[in-house]
Amino acid sequence: MACVVACQDENDLYGDGQSFIHVTRLEKGNHPSASLAFISLACLHCGDAPCLMVCPTGAIYKRDKNGIVDVHQDLCVGCHSCALACPFGAPRYLEDGKMSKCHFCVARLERGLEPACVRVCPTRAMGFGTMDSLSRQKVEKASTFILEPLMKIAGP
Amino acid sequence: MSASNLLVIGNGGAAIHAVQAARTAGHSGPIHMVSDTPGRAFNPMLSPYYLAGKIHFDDCFPFGEGFYKGYDITCHFGSPVEVLNPNNREVVLSGGKKLLYDKCLVATGARPIFPSASGLRSSRHAFTLRTAEETILLHEAMTKAKSALILGASLVGVKLAEILDQRGVKVTLVDIADQILPHAAHPDCAALLQNHLTQKGVEIHLGWTLEWVEEHEQEAYFHFQGGETLKADLCLVCIGVRPNLDFLNGSDVEVDQGILVDHRMCTSLEGLYAAGDVSQGRNLLSGKKEIIGLWGNACYQGRTAGLNMAGQRTTYPGAIPDHISTFFGLAFVHLGNPNHRGNDVTILSNHDLSQGPYRLMVFDRGILVGSNLINGFENAGSLKKAMIRKLNWSEHFGSLKNLPSDQDIERFLADIPF
Numbered sequence: 001m002a003c004v005v006a007c008q009d010e011n012d013l014y015g016d017g018q019s020f021i022h023v024t025r026l027e028k029g030n031h032p033s034a035s036l037a038f039i040s041l042a043c044l045h046c047g048d049a050p051c052l053m054v055c056p057t058g059a060i061y062k063r064d065k066n067g068i069v070d071v072h073q074d075l076c077v078g079c080h081s082c083a084l085a086c087p088f089g090a091p092r093y094l095e096d097g098k099m100s101k102c103h104f105c106v107a108r109l110e111r112g113l114e115p116a117c118v119r120v121c122p123t124r125a126m127g128f129g130t131m132d133s134l135s136r137q138k139v140e141k142a143s144t145f146i147l148e149p150l151m152k153i154a155g156p
Numbered sequence: 157m158s159a160s161n162l163l164v165i166g167n168g169g170a171a172i173h174a175v176q177a178a179r180t181a182g183h184s185g186p187i188h189m190v191s192d193t194p195g196r197a198f199n200p201m202l203s204p205y206y207l208a209g210k211i212h213f214d215d216c217f218p219f220g221e222g223f224y225k226g227y228d229i230t231c232h233f234g235s236p237v238e239v240l241n242p243n244n245r246e247v248v249l250s251g252g253k254k255l256l257y258d259k260c261l262v263a264t265g266a267r268p269i270f271p272s273a274s275g276l277r278s279s280r281h282a283f284t285l286r287t288a289e290e291t292i293l294l295h296e297a298m299t300k301a302k303s304a305l306i307l308g309a310s311l312v313g314v315k316l317a318e319i320l321d322q323r324g325v326k327v328t329l330v331d332i333a334d335q336i337l338p339h340a341a342h343p344d345c346a347a348l349l350q351n352h353l354t355q356k357g358v359e360i361h362l363g364w365t366l367e368w369v370e371e372h373e374q375e376a377y378f379h380f381q382g383g384e385t386l387k388a389d390l391c392l393v394c395i396g397v398r399p400n401l402d403f404l405n406g407s408d409v410e411v412d413q414g415i416l417v418d419h420r421m422c423t424s425l426e427g428l429y430a431a432g433d434v435s436q437g438r439n440l441l442s443g444k445k446e447i448i449g450l451w452g453n454a455c456y457q458g459r460t461a462g463l464n465m466a467g468q469r470t471t472y473p474g475a476i477p478d479h480i481s482t483f484f485g486l487a488f489v490h491l492g493n494p495n496h497r498g499n500d501v502t503i504l505s506n507h508d509l510s511q512g513p514y515r516l517m518v519f520d521r522g523i524l525v526g527s528n529l530i531n532g533f534e535n536a537g538s539l540k541k542a543m544i545r546k547l548n549w550s551e552h553f554g555s556l557k558n559l560p561s562d563q564d565i566e567r568f569l570a571d572i573p574f
Binding site: 024025026027028039041050053054056057058075077078079080081083084085086087088089097 | 199201202205210211215218219450451452455456459478479480481482487489491533534535536537538540541566567570571
C-alpha cells in the first residue's frame with residue numbers, strides 16, 4: 001500500500017484517508033493452490049475517456065502532449081456524472097465537492113521525475129510510460145527471467 | 157475526403173459533437189447548423205447550478221461563442237425549421253428560406269411536457285426549465301416567490317425543490333404517481349428519500365392529479381382531482397420532456413416516441429440521421445429502442461452521427477438509463493431499471509439510511525438489471541459496467557440471498573477482465 005500513501009502525500013489527501021489509488025486484494029482458490037494478488041488502480045487516462053465525454057462543462061480534458069486526462073477544477077460543478085461514466089471508480093470528490101483524481105503526477109513528470117506511486121513501489125510492480133515502452137519492458141523482464149537460469153547452467 | 161453538404165438541425169450536445177466529429181474526421185465540405193436558439197449552445201443540465209447560485213449564467217454554455225468559427229460552421233440561428241422534406245433533401249426555415257443538404261442530422265432535443273390541466277399552460281405562475289430563456293424567466297420568478305408548487309417529483313423536480321428550499325421558499329412537491337422519482341427509484345428507495353425530504357421541510361403529496369388552475373394576480377390556486385387545493389405563487393412543471401419533431405410531420409421517417417435510429421444513428425431514410433434526446437436508440441439492458449435522454453448519451457450519439465456523415469463507418473452500441481444527483485445532502489444514483497418486473501427477479505437491499513450508504517440491487521436470473529444507491533457511489537461506475545456486460549452474479553454469489561457487501565462487489569468486479 002506504499003503507492004496509496006505516496007499518492008496521499010503527493011496530493012495532500014491526508015484528511016479523510018482518501019487516495020487517488022485504490023488497492024483491491026484478490027484471494028483465489030484454496031490450500032494448497034490458494035493465491036493472493038493485489039490490484040493497484042487509479043485513473044487509466046483512457047484513450048477515449050468516457051468521463052470526458054459526459055462532463056457537462058468541459059472541465060475534464062486530455063492533455064495534447066502526453067494524453068493525460070486532467071480536470072480544470074474551476075469548471076467542475078461537482079455533478080458527479082464522471083462517477084457513473086468511469087468503469088474503474090477513479091473520480092474522487094473532495095471537500096469542495098469537485099472532482100479530483102490521479103493526474104499522473106504531471107508536475108513531477110514535467111521535471112523528469114517518476115509519479116509518486118511508481119517511485120515508492122518496493123517491488124517495482126508499478127511502472128509508467130507508453131503502452132509500447134511498457135510492453136517492451138515486460139518482454140525484457142520475461143526474457144531475463146527465462147534466460148538467467150539457463151545462463152547459469154550453460155555459462156556465458 | 158468527403159466534401160458533401162452537411163446540415164445539422166439543433167444546437168445542443170449532440171449537434172455540437174456531430175460537427176466537431178465530422179471536421180475531426182476530415183470533412184472539408186460545408187456544414188450548416190440551423191437552430192431556433194439565438195447563438196451559442198446551452199446545456200440544460202447546468203441550469204440548476206445557475207439557479208442555485210453556484211455558477212454564472214455564461215457558464216451554462218460550455219462550448220462558448222467561438223466554437224462555430226473554429227469549426228467553420230455556417231450558422232442559421234434564431235430560425236427554426238418549419239418543414240423537413242427528405243425526398244428533396246431540403247429544409248424550409250421559418251421565413252421561407254430553403255436549405256439543401258446531402259446529409260442531415262436531426263438533433264433538435266426535447267421540450268417539457270405540460271399536463272392537460274386547464275389553465276396551466278396559460279398561467280403566468282407556471283414555469284418550465286429546459287432552455288436558456290426558460291432558465292432566465294424562472295430565475296427572475298424565483299427571486300420573488302414565497303411558495304412554490306412543483307408538479308412532478310422527477311429528478312429535476314426534486315433538485316428544484318432543494319434550490320427553492322435553500323432560498324427560503326416553501327416547497328410542495330406533487331406527483332401523479334404513488335412514489336417520488338417514479339422512473340428512477342424503486343419504491344423502497346423512494347420511500348427513504350421521501351422521508352428524508354419531508355424531514356427537510358418539503359411537503360409531498362402523491363397520487364394527486366391537477367385538474368385546473370385558478371389564476372390570481374399574486375398567486376394561483378391549484379385544484380386537484382378529489383377536491384384538494386394548493387395555493388402557490390410559483391408552479392414548476394417537471395413531469396418530463398418530449399422530442400421536438402413537429403417539423404417531420406408528413407415525412408416518411410420512422411418515428412415511435414422519438415426518431416428511430418440504428419447503431420450508426422441512421423434513420424429509416426437515406427441521408428437522414430438523428431441523435432440526442434430526439435432520437436430513439438438502443439437500450440443495452442432491454443435490447444429495445446428507447447429514448448435515453450442523457451447529456452453523455454447525446455454527445456456519444458452526436459459524435460457517432462458526425463463521423464458517419466463524414467464518411468466513416470462508426471457504431472455506438474447504445475446506453476443504459478443512469479443518473480446521479482445530489483439533493484438535500486444526499487447523493488442519489490439510479491442505474492438501469494430498478495422497477496424491473498419478472499418471474500425470476502431478486503431484489504436485495506439494506507434498509508436503514510442512518511447506518512451508512514444505502515444500496516438496492518435488482519437481479520433477473522442472476523443478472524443485475526437495476527440499482528439505486530444513496531451515498532456510497534464509489535462502485536457505481538463498475539456496477540454499471542457489470543450491468544452492461546450482463547455478468548451473472550449468481551455464478552459468484554450463489555443464490556443471492558443476501559446483499560453482497562461493498563468489499564465482495566469490489567473483488568468480484570476487479571476480477572473481471574476489462
